[in-house]
Each structure stands twice: as C-alpha cells, then as structure tokens.
Amino acid sequence: MSAEEFDLIVIGAGPGGYVAGIRAAQLGMKVAVVNKYDKLGGTCLNVGCIPSKALLDSSEHYHQAIEKFALHGIKTGKVSVDFKQMIQRKRDVIENTVAGIDYLFKKNKVTKIVGHASFVDKNNIIVDNKGEKSTYKATNFLIATGSKPTELPFMKYDGKHIISSTEALELEKIPKELIVIGGGVIGLELGSVYGRLGTKVSVVEFMDRILPPMDAELGKTLQRSLKKSNFEFHLKTKVTGCKISRGKVTVEAENKKGEAVSFKGDHALVCVGRRPYTDGLNAGAAGVALDERGFIKVNDTLQTAADNIYAIGDVIGGMMLAHKAEEEGVFAVEHMAEEIPHMNYNTIPGVVYTWPEVASVGKSEQDLKADGKEYKVGKFPFKASGRARASEETDGFVKVLADPATDEVLGVHMIGPRCSDMIAEAVLAMEYKASAEDIATICHAHPTFTEALKEDSLMATADRAIHV
Ligand code: FAD
Ligand code: NAI
Numbered sequence: 001m002s003a004e005e006f007d008l009i010v011i012g013a014g015p016g017g018y019v020a021g022i023r024a025a026q027l028g029m030k031v032a033v034v035n036k037y038d039k040l041g042g043t044c045l046n047v048g049c050i051p052s053k054a055l056l057d058s059s060e061h062y063h064q065a066i067e068k069f070a071l072h073g074i075k076t077g078k079v080s081v082d083f084k085q086m087i088q089r090k091r092d093v094i095e096n097t098v099a100g101i102d103y104l105f106k107k108n109k110v111t112k113i114v115g116h117a118s119f120v121d122k123n124n125i126i127v128d129n130k131g132e133k134s135t136y137k138a139t140n141f142l143i144a145t146g147s148k149p150t151e152l153p154f155m156k157y158d159g160k161h162i163i164s165s166t167e168a169l170e171l172e173k174i175p176k177e178l179i180v181i182g183g184g185v186i187g188l189e190l191g192s193v194y195g196r197l198g199t200k201v202s203v204v205e206f207m208d209r210i211l212p213p214m215d216a217e218l219g220k221t222l223q224r225s226l227k228k229s230n231f232e233f234h235l236k237t238k239v240t241g242c243k244i245s246r247g248k249v250t251v252e253a254e255n256k257k258g259e260a261v262s263f264k265g266d267h268a269l270v271c272v273g274r275r276p277y278t279d280g281l282n283a284g285a286a287g288v289a290l291d292e293r294g295f296i297k298v299n300d301t302l303q304t305a306a307d308n309i310y311a312i313g314d315v316i317g318g319m320m321l322a323h324k325a326e327e328e329g330v331f332a333v334e335h336m337a338e339e340i341p342h343m344n345y346n347t348i349p350g351v352v353y354t355w356p357e358v359a360s361v362g363k364s365e366q367d368l369k370a371d372g373k374e375y376k377v378g379k380f381p382f383k384a385s386g387r388a389r390a391s392e393e394t395d396g397f398v399k400v401l402a403d404p405a406t407d408e409v410l411g412v413h414m415i416g417p418r419c420s421d422m423i424a425e426a427v428l429a430m431e432y433k434a435s436a437e438d439i440a441t442i443c444h445a446h447p448t449f450t451e452a453l454k455e456d457s458l459m460a461t462a463d464r465a466i467h468v
Helices: 015-026 040-046 047-067 083-108 185-196 216-230 322-336 363-371 386-391 419-431 438-439 451-462
Strands: 004-011 030-037 112-113 116-121 124-129 132-143 147-149 175-181 200-204 231-236 238-247 248-254 260-265 269-270 274-276 308-311 351-352 357-362 376-381 397-402 408-415
Touching: 004 015, 004 322, 015 030, 015 040, 015 083, 015 132, 015 322, 015 419, 030 132, 040 047, 040 083, 040 260, 047 083, 047 185, 083 112, 112 124, 124 357, 132 322, 147 175, 175 185, 175 248, 175 260, 185 200, 185 216, 185 351, 200 260, 216 231, 216 357, 216 397, 216 408, 248 269, 269 397, 351 419, 363 408, 376 451, 386 451, 397 438, 397 451, 408 419, 408 451, 419 438, 419 451, 438 451
Parallel strands: 004 030, 004 132, 030 112, 132 308, 175 200, 175 269, 200 231
Antiparallel strands: 116 124, 124 132, 147 274, 238 248, 248 260, 351 357, 357 408, 376 397, 397 408
C-alpha cells in the first residue's frame, strides 16, 4: 500500500507543533501532526507550563490563607492542605486543556497521527505506534520535537530520590526537605510550590546569583522575597556527588570557599537546563544537521540543511519557551506558504511565575554594558504604588532602560504583583519602537499596578515621576 501523502507533516504536538499545524490548515494545507503520545500538547501542557501553574496557583491560595488573611481581617479555622486533591485538580486541568487541542484539530481538519516518527529520507517518515509501523509522505516537514531535562552524569534520575520537574509535579506527599539543584526558572517555580506548603527548600546554584540570564537586580530581589517562603540559597556552589541511604538523598557539593558541604533531603530536584530531543528521529537520513550540542541547525527562515524541512521550538535552542515555539511555528508555516512572516526575538518576554512574579523583555543592564551601549534608567518601587499598598503586595519594582539619545525603550524588567500580565504592555511598546515618553504619556487606570510602568517611564524620560 502506498504511503498517505500530505502537504505538511509536523513532528511533535507541543505548543510549537500543534499551533503550527492549525495555522497550516488555516493556510489551506493538507496537514498531519505526528505525536509520540496520544495526549497532545507536549511538555508544556502535560509536564510543563500548565501543571506547574496549576500547582503554583493552588499553593499560592494556601500561602495567602495562612500568611495574609489575618492581616486583611479574615479569620479562618485551622487551614490544612489536601495534597492529593491539589494534584488531582492539576491532572483535571491538564486533561481538559489537552482535550481542547483534539477539538481544535478536528475543527481545523488537522490529521492526528500517534506514534514515534523517524525519517526515511527528506520526504518520507515511518511512524511506530507500539510496534505497529506506518509510512507517510509529505512535501514539507516541520520538526517540533522539543526537549528533555538535562541529567547530571554523577546523579542519574531515578524518578524517586533524584527527580526532574516531571516527577516533582506528581509527588505522593509534600516533602519535608527538597534540594533544588539549579536556581533557574524550574527550580524557583517548583521550589515555590513546596516552600509555600511548608517544605524546607535548599537551592544549590553554580553561579553567583539565581536566574542568571535575567537582569541581575531581579534575581537579587526575588532571592530576598523567597527567603520568607522557606527557601535557603547556596550560590557559587558546585554539586560534586550524591548518595542515597534510608530513603534520604545527600547531595555533596563544594562551596564558594572551596569547602566540602552536603545537603540532605527527601528528593533532589535536578533542574540544570534541558537538552534538545531528537532521539530516534533519524534526522541525518533526511539531510538535517545538528550542532555540537545536539540542537537542530536552522537558517533565518527556520529551514534546516534540507530546505523542505523546517524546525522550531526547544529543539532548535534559544529561549526554551512555549510562546517562542508558537511564534516560530506560525513563522515557519507562513514561510512555506510564501507569506511574509514576522519574528522579533528581541521582544519575546520571559516570565517566572513565583510570587512576586518576575517578567522581562529586551536588553538587561548587563547586556547593555557588555555591548558598550549607553542607557538611562527609570525605576519605580511598588511600595510607592497605591494599588500595591492596598493589596499588601509592595515587594519589587518596575525598571525601564531607554536610549539616552532617542528615548527608545531598550528593555523592561519587573518584579512584583501580576508582572506576568503587565509585561505585555512593555512588549507592545518595544515592538512598535515606543519611547519611554510614549509610555509615560499614555493614561493608565488608577489604581492599578500598571501605573508603575508609567511612573518609571516618566523617570526615564525626564526624572518627572510624580509618586516618588
Ligand atoms: P514540546 O512541548 O517538548 O513538545 C514536543 C512534542 O514532540 C512532545 O509531545 C514529544 O513527545 C513529541 N515528540 C518528540 N519526538 C517525537 C518523534 N520523533 N515523533 C513524534 N513525536 C515526537 N514555557 C513557557 O513559556 N512558560 C512556562 O510557564 C513554562 N513552564 C514550564 C514548566 C516546566 C516544569 C517545564 C519543564 C517547561 C516549562 N516551559 C514553559 C517550557 C515549555 O514547556 C517549552 O518551551 C515548550 O513546551 C517547547 O515546546 P515545543 O513545541 O518546542 O516542544
Ligand atoms: P534554567 O536554564 O532556567 O536554569 C538552570 C540553572 O541551573 C542555571 O541557573 C544554571 O546556572 C544552574 N546550573 C547549571 N548546572 C548546574 C550545576 N551543575 N550545579 C548547580 N547549578 C547548575 O533551566 P531549568 O530551570 O532547568 O529550565 C529549563 C527551561 O525550561 C528553561 O530554559 C526555561 O526557559 C523553561 N521554563 C520556563 C518557565 C517559564 O517560562 N516560566 C518555567 C519553567 C521552565
């Protein structure tokens, strides 16, 4: 029997692949999306963005109840956690969200194929679904196979004591002590879930600060806030080994003074980055090249070394973010359809969903210094915001970096309440090359957290802030 034929086959149904599949169908292509698992949505929906945010929201409610309600004049009886229910709610959220993608595929006439895809050549793949093999042919392919957690060679994941984010989202009980290796986004978000529920969280970080790629002031401020939620931080500390005995894990490390130190806990959550996932893809057979770290190499239009095969998302590297993967997916299929797509990597926001929330877009102060570029700073603390005081959420600030000659906004960095939503205004401003004065002269509703962005833009423009 001859292979079923498509205009486009997308490999991987994470946020990059499923969005690309739907956009391709809108553009009139006959499209199929192959996914290893029946459940669509990839890392993001199943073991990433959505489950972590579900647990962050649940644990934040608990934290509010025990830490903040009394201050607001709300009395409760003894508040306790039903952790099984918390995990069950997270599973239900995943299930509903994943089912939504099946619905969208049907609505847009995207064919779903379940199984692991491997290239035969640049126009043919074999899909293996639990041993049952089928072949498919396409004019174009889009590789969106994502990433997997990086493993430390001397402490391999065992799923019980040495865990990745996947197991940390499905623990059976709240740990007493959690060792987090890597003070990046996963460590601080999942550490926050358990810190709020009473776990002692010890973060062991190799660098001299947490969230190293972001503007340095953000990490410093977040570190101070998280110390109030059962976190302790061991910076400039290099993990060297690990032992498991009597149900406990001991992580051995070398601190900044070169001394041997150790940390004992119920689990060690290793979150030191993620690696591109191309296992079993047989990319070479199609002429697709990888770089020395295993990421798929692409050109400016996201084409691999084989020009009918595009690649997007975590598997090509750069910022490993769901919305970056989505934008690239749309870009790639619009390019296939000979449209003129748009992609601006400088305006992709990064958000860390701790509390206070951290959000950033554009250049950080350290980026601008490294580039030798002059900049001016406007910085407004939330403690001067009426809305923040009314909400008892005064930790943090909003900082605008602007060009001293043209006033163009070069970067916006914020930490505080609801920054995950507030960053959208800064993205819009930067995308349309607004000046700090443009933001400053727009009317912002009062009292809102967004006034902080107006105030610090006033500061950056002409030191004209009203409320500081
Ligand atoms: P993925 O989502 O990894 O999807 C790839 C899919 O391809 C998977 O379903 C995989 O099974 C399938 N696949 C792989 N190989 C094959 C093959 N050969 N054949 C068939 N199918 C295959 N990002 C954010 O922007 N915001 C967040 O809040 C956020 N939170 C996160 C929290 C955690 C705990 C983690 C781990 C990640 C988080 N991320 C977040 C990152 C985000 O999940 C990823 O950047 C995003 O999922 C990448 O999308 P993708 O489409 O490139 O790949
Ligand atoms: P990360 O790159 O954010 O952080 C890894 C941290 O580990 C870094 O601070 C690094 O210096 C440190 N590190 C590396 N090796 C180490 C070692 N041997 N010992 C101690 N520390 C070490 O990676 P993370 O947290 O694993 O997340 C992976 C990806 O998932 C990130 O790229 C992120 O973008 C994405 N993600 C995004 C989220 C969001 O957008 N809110 C949430 C969670 C994940």
